[in-house]
Amino acid sequence: MTVRAFHTGRVRGFTLLELLIAVAVFAVVAVTVYTRSGDTLVQLQVLEQRTMASWIAQNELALARIRQVANPEPVAIGSRSRKVLMGGRDWTVSVDVTGTSHAWLRRVEVAVTPADVRDAGAHVVVGFIGRY
Numbered sequence: 001m002t003v004r005a006f007h008t009g010r011v012r013g014f015t016l017l018e019l020l021i022a023v024a025v026f027a028v029v030a031v032t033v034y035t036r037s038g039d040t041l042v043q044l045q046v047l048e049q050r051t052m053a054s055w056i057a058q059n060e061l062a063l064a065r066i067r068q069v070a071n072p073e074p075v076a077i078g079s080r081s082r083k084v085l086m087g088g089r090d091w092t093v094s095v096d097v098t099g100t101s102h103a104w105l106r107r108v109e110v111a112v113t114p115a116d117v118r119d120a121g122a123h124v125v126v127g128f129i130g131r132y
Helices: 016-069
Strands: 078-086 089-099 106-114 123-129
Touching: 016 078, 016 089, 016 106, 016 123
Parallel strands: none
Antiparallel strands: 078 089, 089 106, 106 123
């Protein structure tokens, strides 16, 4: 007994042109996803940097308030800067204390920037420290 293949006429399947178009569409989608994932990583790094800078600035302001509790004199007017290590990175903290119209009230501005990044925007926190 012989087996005969039945040929019904037209063979079904994708043409070469259809496959090329599908591959091109896939390539465009893949490049878009890859680019967006890179943007997401950059945004994550910026958010981490801002969060750390905010914590450092708030800590510095809290330290200034704690120091004032033990000191009977008002906070000294002036500027100072120091390096801080937090989150495995070095940060530059600049504190600027200015007077106000009240003798016992001081305006404290704390600016935090990453020490290893040039021209990085500073995260600034402003607070007031009084006698009590």
